[in-house]
Amino acid sequence: MNQVIKVYKQQVPAMKFVGKKYVGDDVYSHWGEWFANGWFDKVEDAMGGVDNILNIWKDGGGYVGLEFRKEGELLEYWIGMFATTDTVVPEGFECVQFEAGNIGVCWNYGGEDEVHDVGNNWKYILKDGMEFKLDERGYVAQFENGLCPRFTTPDENGNVILDYCFYVK
Template sequence: MVEIVKTYKQSIPALRFIGIKYGDQDRVNGSYAAKWGEWFESDRFNKLQSLLTNNFKDDYEDANTNIGLMRWKEGEPFEYWIGMFLPEDAVAPEGFGYIDFQASNLGVCWVKGSIPEVYRNELECANKLSEEGHEIIKDEQEAWWFFERYGCPRFTRPDENGNVILDICHFVN
């Protein structure tokens, strides 16, 4: 059973997301798990971790986490990016793209459960955040951005029942 065990608002500095964009055509059995496997096999995260700075880690407590960033807008192709949030002046390595985000706030939900049940709970988290008075915001093009944040050790060390905690985050006012 999946449960939202914690919600909170988090301020983040201006930052640059660096990663690789995928679409619905890249899903295998409805999932991007194969793409994640490619990332780990090719050490892509190590390339990005080398771009982290101590100042950025001080400004953003969840700096050293892998991110599944999503963009959704009615009538446009769904985007799923794998990568990391990095300092706003980080240079994307060859083969990677980037998206800049201004300083803003996140509505964060900790989703506890087994894998794969913790995935695909973005709407439930959006509803929970809205119930708690957070306004989920769109970007300048009227698109929604949200993401999975794989925090250590919450996600990487299952509890005695095999459950992990996946952060699902939405941009909020």
């Protein structure tokens, strides 16, 4: 069973999200092609290695599922990674620029097949007193941040932690 075990606000630097945008009904099905095609490796190479993002954001370097939502409705889904603002976007990829700001973070604890059930995380953010930041289109940017080792290495109970984050004021 997935449970939220920690909620907090974190400052993040200006960053560039490098990835690919998906729209439509089956947006979550593209993760396999990212691993099969080595696309995360291409993004990591473009940023000069994940240490470049880790040097400016301690929770950087994760493989990210970025969502843009308006009133709860999914409008865009991206797969990729956050990178430094000077990262050159590789051919075939796109980017989204993010200003320095704050994110609200929820740690989802459970089995790897359970922690992606993040539908109620927004309630924890509001309960903690945070307010969602809207972009110029009125969208909320939110994302799964699969970090090493808390997401990639199960604990003694076989559970992992998936960070689910929202840009907040």
